[in-house]
Amino acid sequence: MKEQGVVQKKVCMLGGFAxxxxxxxxxxxxxxxxxxxxxxxxxxxxxxxxxxxxTEMLLVLWDVYGEDDFQKVRAxxxxxxxxxxxxxxxxxxxxxxxxxxxxxxxxxxxxPVPYVLVINKYDLKESWQVEPIIYEDLARNACLVLxxxxxxxxxxxVAFAELAKQMLKV
Amino acid sequence: xxxxxxxxxxxxPKSSPEVSPEDSQGFSYLRRLLLAPEQTELERLRGRLEQxxxxxxxxxxVLPDAIRLRAKQDSRLxxxxxxxxxxxxxxxxxxxxxxxSDSIAPILGSAIRKAIAHAIRExxxxxxQALEDSMSWRGLLWRxxxxxxxxxxxxxxxxxxLRFRVEQVxxxxxxxxxxxxxxxxxxVSGQGEEVISxxxxxxxxxxxxSFGQPQDQGLESLRIGDLTVWIEQGSGAIxxxxxxxxxxxxxxxxxxxxxxxxHAQFSELLQAxxxxxxxxxxxxxxxxxxxxxxxxxxxxxxPLVFWILLGLLxxxxxxxxxxxxxxxxxxxQLVERVGQEPGMVVTSVQEQGSKTIFYGLRDPLAINxxxxxxxxxxxSDQAVFRLTPFMDLTxxxxxxxxxxxxxxxxxxxxxxxxTALILAGEASHAxxxxxxxxxPLIPGVTLIQMGQLVDTDLNQFETLKAKLEGExxxxxxxxxxxxxxxxxxxxxxxETLQEIDRTATILNITPHxxxxxxxxxxxxxxINRPLSLLRSKTVLNELAIGSVRAxxxxxxxxxxxAVDEPLSPTGIGVSxxxxxxxxxxxxPDRASESRQ
Numbered sequence: 001m002k003e004q005g006v007v008q009k010k011v012c013m014l015g016g017f018a019x020x021x022x023x024x025x026x027x028x029x030x031x032x033x034x035x036x037x038x039x040x041x042x043x044x045x046x047x048x049x050x051x052x053x054x055t056e057m058l059l060v061l062w063d064v065y066g067e068d069d070f071q072k073v074r075a076x077x078x079x080x081x082x083x084x085x086x087x088x089x090x091x092x093x094x095x096x097x098x099x100x101x102x103x104x105x106x107x108x109x110x111x112p113v114p115y116v117l118v119i120n121k122y123d124l125k126e127s128w129q130v131e132p133i134i135y136e137d138l139a140r141n142a143c144l145v146l147x148x149x150x151x152x153x154x155x156x157x158v159a160f161a162e163l164a165k166q167m168l169k170v
Numbered sequence: 171x172x173x174x175x176x177x178x179x180x181x182x183p184k185s186s187p188e189v190s191p192e193d194s195q196g197f198s199y200l201r202r203l204l205l206a207p208e209q210t211e212l213e214r215l216r217g218r219l220e221q222x223x224x225x226x227x228x229x230x231x232v233l234p235d236a237i238r239l240r241a242k243q244d245s246r247l248x249x250x251x252x253x254x255x256x257x258x259x260x261x262x263x264x265x266x267x268x269x270x271s272d273s274i275a276p277i278l279g280s281a282i283r284k285a286i287a288h289a290i291r292e293x294x295x296x297x298x299q300a301l302e303d304s305m306s307w308r309g310l311l312w313r314x315x316x317x318x319x320x321x322x323x324x325x326x327x328x329x330x331x332l333r334f335r336v337e338q339v340x341x342x343x344x345x346x347x348x349x350x351x352x353x354x355x356x357x358v359s360g361q362g363e364e365v366i367s368x369x370x371x372x373x374x375x376x377x378x379x380s381f382g383q384p385q386d387q388g389l390e391s392l393r394i395g396d397l398t399v400w401i402e403q404g405s406g407a408i409x410x411x412x413x414x415x416x417x418x419x420x421x422x423x424x425x426x427x428x429x430x431x432x433h434a435q436f437s438e439l440l441q442a443x444x445x446x447x448x449x450x451x452x453x454x455x456x457x458x459x460x461x462x463x464x465x466x467x468x469x470x471x472x473p474l475v476f477w478i479l480l481g482l483l484x485x486x487x488x489x490x491x492x493x494x495x496x497x498x499x500x501x502x503q504l505v506e507r508v509g510q511e512p513g514m515v516v517t518s519v520q521e522q523g524s525k526t527i528f529y530g531l532r533d534p535l536a537i538n539x540x541x542x543x544x545x546x547x548x549x550s551d552q553a554v555f556r557l558t559p560f561m562d563l564t565x566x567x568x569x570x571x572x573x574x575x576x577x578x579x580x581x582x583x584x585x586x587x588x589t590a591l592i593l594a595g596e597a598s599h600a601x602x603x604x605x606x607x608x609x610p611l612i613p614g615v616t617l618i619q620m621g622q623l624v625d626t627d628l629n630q631f632e633t634l635k636a637k638l639e640g641e642x643x644x645x646x647x648x649x650x651x652x653x654x655x656x657x658x659x660x661x662x663x664x665e666t667l668q669e670i671d672r673t674a675t676i677l678n679i680t681p682h683x684x685x686x687x688x689x690x691x692x693x694x695x696x697i698n699r700p701l702s703l704l705r706s707k708t709v710l711n712e713l714a715i716g717s718v719r720a721x722x723x724x725x726x727x728x729x730x731x732a733v734d735e736p737l738s739p740t741g742i743g744v745s746x747x748x749x750x751x752x753x754x755x756x757x758p759d760r761a762s763e764s765r766q
Contacts, residue, residue, distance in 0.1 A: 007445040008348040008364065041376040045368035057445075060348060060368050076375035080346030082445065170444075 006049075008058045009167050010080050011160075014073070014106060015087030016098030017066035020120040023150030024087065025063050028160055043077050050164045057164050066098075073102060078109040083116075083167040085159060086138065090119045090147065093129045096138070103138055114166035116159045117142040123149040245438055306475070329396075334415035335463035340367055341432065341453055342408040343443050347371030350407060350443075350450040353457045370410055374401070404429045406440030411460055421462065428456045504546045504553075508539060513562045525554055532557035535570050561613055565589060568614035575612055576605055582623065590617040599627035599676055631673045631681075635754040638666050638683070643709055645748045647690065650704040652712060660712050663752070667715045667723075670754070674720035682722045684753040685710050691730040703727025709750045 013021040022044070029048040042065040050057045064077050078084070084106055089095040099117075106115070117139050119130060132139070139145045143166040148155030202209070240247045263270050312330060316323040337358045341350040349367035354360045374388045388408070392399040398417060402409040402425045409429040413421070432453050433440070439449050508528060509516045513536025518529045532539070532555075539555040561567075568589055578584055579601060583594040591609065602625055609618040641663050643656050652660070667683070674681050687706030689698035706725035713723075 005446070005448055008346075008447065009445045010346045010348055010368070041372060043372045043376075045365050045372060047362070047364050047368075058364060060364055062347075062368065062372070074375060074379050076379055077372060079375075080343070080348070082346075 006056045006058050007168065008060060009082040009164070010060050010062060011163065011167075012078055012081045012084040012106070013061060013063045013087065014078075014084050014099070014102040015066055015118075015120075016089065016092075016095040016102075019066060019087045019089040019092075019095050019099075020150045021066065021085070021087050022063055024085070024118070024120065024148065024156055024159075025061055027150050027153050027156045029061065042074055048160070050160065052161070052165050052168050055168060057168065059160065059164060073105065075105060075109050078106055081106075081110050081113060082170065083114040083163045084110070085116050085118055085163065086142070087118045087120050088130060088135060088138075090121045090130045091124050091127045093134065096130060096135050099135070100138060112141075114143045114163060114170065115141075116163045117145040118155070118159055119145070119147045120150060122147040122154060123151045245435070249438060331466045332415045333464040333466060334413055334417040334421070336411050336413050336417070336421070336461045338363075338412040339457045339460045340370065340408075340410040340412075341450065341457060342367045342371060342410060343440065344371075344404065344406055344408050346443070346445075348443075348445060348447070350447045351453045351457060353454060353461060355461045355463070367410075370399070370401070371408070374408075400425060402426055402429045404433050406433060406437060406443075409457075409460075418464075421460075424460055424462065428460055431456055500546060504542065504548065507542055507546070511537060511539070511542065512564065513537075513567055514539065514557065515560075525552065528553065528555045528557070530557050531560040533562035533567055534559055535567055535574070536562070563614045565614075568612070572609075572612050572615055575608060578605075588616075589614055590619060591615055592619045592622070594622035596624045596626050599625050627673055627676045631670065631677055631679075634666055634670045634673060635681075638663065638670065638752045638754055641666070641752055643750045645705055645750070647748060648693070648701070649748075650701055650708050652708060660709070661714070664714045667713065667718070667721065671715070671718040671721045679756055680720055680722055682724060682755045682757075684755065685723060685725045686728045686751045686753060687726065688728045688747060688749050688751065689730045690747050693730075695729065699727050699729040701727075702729050705748075705750050 013025060015021050025046055029046040044063045046061045046063065048059045048061060050059050062077055062081070064073050086099050086103055086106075087095075088099050103115070106113075117135065119135075135145075144159065144162040146155045146159055148159060150156065237247065309327075312326045313323055315321075316326040319326070321329075335355060337355045338360055339353050340363065341352070342348070343350050347368045347370075349364045352360060352363045352367075373392075377383075377389050378385070378387060386403065386405075388403045389401050390403075391401065396414055398413045400411045400413060400417065400422065402422075407429065409425055409432075411421075411425055436450065436453070505516075505519060508514060513533035514530065515532075516528055516530040520527045520529070528539070539557065540550055543550060543553055565586070565588065569586060572591060573584070578593070579597055581596040582601075585592045585594070593605070597605075602620065602623060605618065605620070609615060641659065643652070643659050643663075645651075646653060670681065670683070685706045687702035687704065687709070689702045689705075691698075693701075703725065704727070706727060710723060710725050
């Protein structure tokens with residue numbers, strides 16, 4: 001039976017192939033399902049409790065398989081999301097364009113919902129290829145832009161906490 | 171809603187500067203003359219509009235109809251009233267709990283009775299099932315299977331007897347895939363239902379997209395092993411039931427009806443859902459109605475083991491009943507025996523806890539009632555006697571009491587004629603005297619007859635008296651001294667006198683013993699009388715009797731004859747020649763007293 005007073009929100013993890021979405025989720029939650037769901041139906045779902053001020057939230061994270069030449073992100077998976085994390089791999093410039101396409105798809109599907117732009121793999125800063133000017137258009141409407149590292153955990157909690165806070169305002 | 175616009179008033183021509191005051195007054199007069207009624211009404215309406223306030227009476231008139239009409243349109247009014255009603259109810263319960271309690275008691279009472287009846291039915295069914303499963307051959311096979319496979323026995327029984335059971339029901343928001351509510355069957359543990367809810371939605375989306383199905387279409391069923399997931403699609407929510415076994419198609423209808431009901435009640439909440447599923451807690455009851463189950467029908471009739479157990483039970487009950495009957499009879503006999511026991515009167519018998527208390531009367535000579543208890547095999551812990559002492563005046567107890575108080579010697583023969591005591595045989599003088607004193611005081615004894623009772627001490631006295639009176643001590647002519655040959659007679663007479671004294675003491679009499687001296691007729695009167703007295707005194711002096719307590723010895727000189735002078739108190743004078751004789755005299759009254 002559902003717990004009373006808990007606000008659930010569906011959150012999508014969007015980004016190109018191997019940008020580190022699953023690693024970010026792993027950092028954030030303890031998973032229940034195997035990752036093979038990614039290659040079967042293209043999504044893996046986890047949940048995480050999050051407190052925002054006095055509100056207890058349950059984030060249902062839809063870790064959508066990264067878009068590549070072989071598999072497209074299914075728009076139906078994005079329906080009903082209250083927010084999303086748009087993830088770019090800081091060491092691969094081409095992931096910005098994939099993120100841009102996914103952002104467009106998200107806006108079309110979900111409407112204007114809060115999102116956090118995450119530049120991942122900050123632990124590989126020496127091989128950084130992505131400059132802010134490249135993703136300036138994506139950052140413009142984001143509620144937060146931050147650099148993260150799923151490896152060190154840097155920025156992960158902040159990204160989810162900020163997204164939860166913004167989703168609650170809507 | 172736009173505010174009511176003020177009604178426009180007819181515009182009146184403004185007075186031109188050229189109009190003189192006289193003309194203006196005339197115009198006003200004309201206007202009043204022509205439009206006075208309308209103008210008055212107009213002024214009244216204007217005043218009402220300017221001071222318009224909503225009166226409670228006005229609202230009260232339209233409120234019932236307004237609520238009814240609004241409720242027909244949609245459920246928004248209902249939804250907005252829910253929190254107010256809940257708060258009002260909560261406050262009312264806090265302030266007047268008794269009122270609420272009284273109001274719901276009739277409903278609750280019925281519901282509780284129904285629930286108890288249901289629980290008892292389930293318990294009986296469960297017991298029956300447990301017996302069936304545990305004791306039957308089939309049950310033993312299942313038990314073996316449980317041991318072999320490492321599963322619990324209950325699990326094996328469930329697998330074999332379960333037709334179907336709805337283990338979990340999910341109510342999922344269609345658009346977001348978020349969980350609205352979730353119920354599980356008893357004994358089933360739910361885990362990660364929010365994620366399962368999302369995955370079910372994702373799988374549906376995947377299948378729908380893959381096969382190009384429209385949005386309103388979706389998966390209806392998933393199946394793996396003996397688990398089936400039935401999914402019912404609604405416009406705003408999805409109902410998914412996880413079922414073990416083979417569900418009947420009727421269950422589909424149950425799911426559909428439940429989903430329709432939920433949509434009817436929560437359509438607006440479903441549309442406006444933003445993640446807080448609190449309002450959907452109210453779907454719990456309809457969802458729980460979906461948690462149905464069906465088991466294999468148990469075969470008709472009961473297993474043999476059941477009948478054996480029942481037989482043993484009945485046998486045990488029978489033995490117990492017979493034993494109880496025998497115990498009861500024994501107890502009744504005990505009560506009767508106590509009631510009929512001589513010298514005992516039972517007035518009432520009361521049960522106090524595990525003890526029985528007998529109240530009544532008891533003669534001290536009656537049997538100890540605790541002995542009766544022991545005779546019947548009961549202990550003193552089981553019964554208590556509270557009997558007040560009393561005196562039983564039935565002949566049996568009169569006789570018993572007399573025997574105890576008189577303690578007759580074995581030489582006495584006791585017999586009764588009713589309450590008259592008849593004593594015969596021989597007894598000592600002391601016992602006879604005691605009986606004469608005590609006998610009449612014994613309660614219930616009306617008469618004591620002692621005519622046939624011989625006083626042994628008195629007999630002894632008479633014998634000794636005769637013996638003494640038969641003795642004679644002879645003297646030589648003219649002599650008053652004893653010859654040697656008479657010494658043995660003196661000794662024998664002395665012993666006889668001592669015995670007479672002892673017997674007289676017992677008889678409490680004082681016999682007078684006259685030692686009578688005699689002479690022969692020879693010689694003169696002057697010589698014989700003193701000589702006879704001298705002879706009696708000689709004998710008295712010679713008698714070695716020591717101190718005597720009862721007898722009274724007296725010497726008398728009888729002379730040659732007893733005819734001339736009455737020398738003895740009895741008037742009997744016997745000439746014995748030259749000798750001394752004895753006469754024992756007991757006062758007639760004393761003798762008769764001692765005889766009675």
